């Protein structure tokens with residue numbers, strides 16, 4: 371495993387802080403930042419983000435509460451089982467989540483943007499119409515995570531305007547796809563892989579995959595050598611935590627918009643250390659019913675159209691149902 375390669379570190383403060391400089395200087399700073407983001411999206415699809423303006427305190431609190439929750443008795447955690455709702459929102463036991471037909475060795479609480487009565491999803495009577503399930507222990511869990519979600523939606527919007535600028539588009543280009551942005555948040559607990567010994571030996575903590583939407587913001591604890599990212603050359607490198615930063619990666623919808631100028635990057639988790647690892651990826655997504663298709667600007671770069679249009683929500687639902695398709699289906 372080469373450790374010499376690392377992901378770029380990008381400071382997004384030109385987009386997140388209130389203007390101190392005159393318009394011209396600010397515009398230049400934004401363009402410089404956007405150019406770095408463009409290169410990172412084109413070359414690796416993963417980068418560290420600093421200057422994001424999300425208080426360190428809430429990032430740490432979120433991880434601490436996650437850790438406390440996963441250390442409760444099984445019976446307590448199972449009160450929030452995904453079986454209570456729509457098989458997506460709630461708690462999944464170890465080994466319950468599946469990536470490409472293989473069991474993953476993590477437990478998780480999954481949250482999705484809530485659906486109101488006349489929301490598009492409710493109207494169409496589609497899956498994901500359940501309720502989010504919040505623990506009452508630890509007591510402040512819901513309040514803190516809801517606050518965190520708001521910070522992340524805000525940040526997602528900022529990074530998408532930087533992406534627009536980086537592609538040579540107007541800063542607000544994506545606004546019409548993002549005015550009711552969907553979101554997904556996973557609160558994940560990873561025991562060491564050794565703990566799966568004796569049951570059905572599981573080899574990966576989270577199997578290799580790409581993320582589904584626009585942007586992922588990963589908040590992970592200080593465990594090293596767990597998350598791995600595949601470079602364009604096919605090598606796996608570690609994405610170790612850097613305190614005060616998020617790891618950001620692009621999702622499948624950017625492949626479609628950019629006609630593969632950007633590609634969502636394969637990543638996986640193999641946690642062999644002996645600590646209990648927690649991570650909280652937040653997925654900032656397009657409007658559920660957004661129609662995503664290759665942009666004119668990107669067809670100038672890659673002229674052969676590689677994608678038909680995709681409705682984001684349809685892509686998501688397909689992926690979510692695959693998350694619980696177990697191994698025997700493939701074997702039989």
Ligand SMILES: N=C(N)NCCCC[C@H](N)C(=O)O
Nearest residue numbers: 468469470554579581582693
């Ligand atoms: N919402 C997102 N991106 N979730 C990523 C989960 C990755 C593992 C999942 N079992 C899978 O097969 O994708």
Ligand SMILES: O=C(O)CCC(=O)C(=O)O
Nearest residue numbers: 556558576597639649651
């Ligand atoms: O836990 C991590 O570091 C990554 C998890 C992940 O890739 C995901 O849930 O999509």
Ligand SMILES: [Fe+2]
Nearest residue numbers: 579580581637
């Ligand atoms: Fe992921």
